[in-house]
Amino acid sequence: MARRNILLVNRTLYQIGIVTLFASLIWVGIGIYLTLNKPLNAEVDKKILESINPIIDQEVIKALSSRLVLELVEPTETSISANSTLNDNINQDNQQ
8 A cells, every 4th residue: 555655656746847847848938939029128328329539638638647646655663563562462351
């Protein structure tokens, strides 16, 4: 009797698997069909389609070159000693 139940369960699971496979294939097929037949709504603003001026504006170049330039500052001894002092204080607190 137990063998018969196992066979029925296996057969039912097999049938559910086949139905699920067909349903997923149909779902993917319908999705592809709808995507391929969907009209393309590509409305682009006319301002974007205007041609770009190939001449570089010299005033803009001068304004960009006159900007402030940040220099890289190397760390000083005080910042290193402050960090080591902080680490020493933390170590002392942990020991207490």
